Amino acid sequence: MGEFELIRQYFMPLARLHGSRSVLLGPGDDCAIQSIPPGSDLVFSIDTLVEGVHFPIGYRPDFLGWRALAVATSDLAAMGAEPACFTLALTLPEVDEPWLRGFARGLGRAAESFGLVLAGGDTTRGPLALSLQVHGLVEQGLAIRRAGASVGDLVVVSGTLGDAGAALDYLDALSPSEDEQCVLEQYHHPQPRLKLGIALRGLATAAIDVSDGLLADLNHILESSGVGANIVRAQVPVSLALARLKGDAAVDYALNSGDDYELCATIPEATWATAPEALKQHFTVVGAIEPAPGLRLDGIDVASGSEATGFDHFRRRA
Ligand SMILES: [Mg+2]
Missing domain, CATH: 3.90.650.10 (PurM-like C-terminal domain)
Structure with missing residues (x-):
């Protein structure tokens, strides 16, 4: 199975989930396009997970799909942002279809649950690792930062x-x-x-x-x-x-x-x-x-x- 077929079969369905009204163009072009509504700030964050470092070797792929997106999305929650879309860079040792099916299922469930649509990504061959970038929107100036705590x-x-x-x-x-x-x-x-x-x-x-x-x-x-x-x-x-x-x-x-x-x-x-x-x-x-x-x-x-x-x-x- 080639990269395009792999993406079409397992990941394109996640690009069609309803959830983000701000994604104007998803996977399939050179870039995705996200529109930023007037009065909103775009907040975004990336997380990388490496097998054996951030999750156990041989970890269940559907659990990994959920967990990876939840971990990344949690940073949006911390800023008070509403989830919009995400991109995925997936490095796989081999094309293992049962693994991919499970991973996409867990990832898709999480995406639907959190209100995120897949806007793009990349797949490559190598030791199992994944990077997810999540984009969220928050009313201008209202993102909650780490720097505001004060006495009282x-x-x-x-x-x-x-x-x-x-x-x-x-x-x-x-x-x-x-x-x-x-x-x-x-x-x-x-x-x-x-x-x-x-x-x-x-x-x-x-x-x-x-x-x-x-x-x-x-x-x-x-x-x-x-x-x-x-x-x-x-x-x-x-x-x-x-x-x-x-x-x-x-x-x-x-x-x-x-x-x-x-x-x-x-x-x-x-x-x-x-x-x-x-x-x-x-x-x-x-x-x-x-x-x-x-x-x-x-x-x-x-x-x-x-x-x-x-x-x-x-x-x-x-
Ligand atoms: Mg954090």
Whole structure:
């Protein structure tokens, strides 16, 4: 099967998904064309995933398709952007049709779920790796950056943290328990918090998606914003499944392990107090921004990120 046939059969269907009104021309020409509506900013981001580094060797292709697009799209969520389209550069060791069918199925499900249309791409031969660039739109000037946190802001996180990091312990389990299946699902099928990111526009002063662990990612906000923070360990949200599996260590997974793709944001206390309940119910207040630089856990300095020992990360990035 040649490159053109491969693209026609497996990837063109993803270019016809409804979802983006801004793509004027998709795959098949020298470039794709995206129209930027007046009053909008284009935000875009690229992620590269390499087999054995960012995902396990022999990983299920449909899971990989979902996960790869979810990971990339999560960066749009962190900026409060609405997804528009994506491009894919796929490097394959060989044309393996069952693999391609599974990969395209997972990728297509994710694209439809997130509202993204495939606008173009490239395939080449080599060790398995993929790069996905996602494009999103946000009202002019309203993209949420990392640099806006200030003293008096609360630190909030969406959902629960730590499941995906714990899942690495069970990837090879032959018959995982119900709780193990729960955390594995979080690893295999992360959900970028697109609606929550959009809802944070105009409320959050800074935001980031939790790809490397709460401490490491919050630290990016602190460094960009020139402030510090204190996190209250007992307030860090973990799932019941993770609490049952890991006991007292569950919070360590939540603090130090990545891959959950929840959002961490900073919000002025007064804004939080009057924020809609429908939004607040998705977030937990875990701490507060402080003037002294650095990150503290229950008042004690932590060297964020570098403390993440004992976790086998398939993925680590800024
Ligand atoms: Mg990110």
